[in-house]
Amino acid sequence: MRLFWLRSLALLTLIALVTSACGGAPAAPGTTGGKGLPKAPEGTLLRKIQDRGKIIIGVKYDIPTFGYLNPKTNQLEGFDVEIGRAIAEYIFGDRNAVEFKEAISKNRIPYLQDGTVDVILSTMTINEERLQQIDFSVVYYVAGQSLLVPKNSPIKGLADLKGKKVGTVKGSTSEKNIRQKAPEAEVSLFDKYADAVAAMEAGQVDAVTTDDIILYGFVRQEPDKWQVVGGQFTKEPYGAGVAKGNPELLEVVNTVIKAMKADGRWKQIYQTWISKDNVPEPPPDDWRAAMQ
Structure with missing residues (x-):
């Protein structure tokens, strides 16, 4: 059942990306028309999220441009927050079906492992050491x-x-x-x-x-x-973190990020939160390629 569901999701992703590449209006993540995803198999974290009615995502609260609790509006904003809302919209058809929790560097991985959050979007660099502890999405940003x-x-x-x-x-x-x-x-x-x-x-x-x-x-x-x-003295490919053993949720996160890269939304949020000038192409999916 899990394999069938994953294959079905992969097919939907391919259709969305091909439609986008051909210049059409893709039925892509973020444009689900209020319907959201079909129910995931029983016993999966994604099904638990769907039954709960919201996804819980860990973000920074103190990083302007990526995850920032604006004291003037008391609203969270930034690049990571926008990706989180796109994931919620893909799952539920509602970009507000998300609860954000503050996740600082030292508790990001523990929060995934103990179930405090479902996903981490918290300027987290993908590396071999962390890959031993959690799974990562495709790369969504490269810093230095x-x-x-x-x-x-x-x-x-x-x-x-x-x-x-x-x-x-x-x-x-x-x-x-x-x-x-x-x-x-x-x-x-x-x-x-x-x-x-x-x-x-x-x-x-x-x-x-x-x-x-x-x-x-x-x-x-x-x-x-x-x-x-001092310039950049490292390369830091960012990925969304998911606890190990949750391929359905990881596939959903990857689907959303890939679609945002393909349909122009990645560039839109770059312009909104980082810079309107010299907007780059989205990074490659593979973190090793992103470090070249």
């Missing part, structure tokens, strides 16, 4: 690690970090990378990137490091205060 510093900082790159205090987040790939790339820097760990930036503003750290697109979100908020320096 860099440095955020005050406007008047003498720090211009990794070579300037000797003896400096650098803030980053516990449990992130950024922590591992900065220890390798700048072994003579003193690394300070925080729960959230916003906490690290606040510490830099208070003079407690000299720089903050993580993926450049996250750092540019802080520059976007306070362009007179911060700047991104």
Whole structure:
């Protein structure tokens, strides 16, 4: 039954993508006409989600451009949030049939493993170590690690970090990378990137490091205060996380992301949340290819 359901979904995906490629209006994820998916087999996580009537997705709350709880509107917004709503719309025919929970770097994988959330969309880099613990979707974005510093900082790159205090987040790939790339820097760990930036503003750290697109979100908020320096010194392919043993849900997430890349919605949310200028082509599906 599970195999039949997966094959049926794969066929629907192929039809949607071919229709989109031919210039038609695809019956693609996000345009289900209010009907949603047929019921998944009993006993699957996807069926549990359908019976519950909503999908629970873990996102960041402190990352402008990707997952941000806007204090002015009290609404979540950003690239990851838009993908999450598209998944909800594909499953239920209703983009609001989703509950977002805050997922910081150190609890993203535990939240999947203990069932707190169904999916993680939280600027999470795909790598071999994490693939031992959870499954990942196809790549939906490729970032690169860099440095955020005050406007008047003498720090211009990794070579300037000797003896400096650098803030980053516990449990992130950024922590591992900065220890390798700048072994003579003193690394300070925080729960959230916003906490690290606040510490830099208070003079407690000299720089903050993580993926450049996250750092540019802080520059976007306070362009007179911060700047991104040092260029990209890693490549970070982002994927949506799903607990192992849930091929139906993983196939749904992949279906949505692939369709968004094919039908133009990926570029639309890029323009909305990242930049209206120099909009790139969507990244390749395979994370290894995305790192080339």
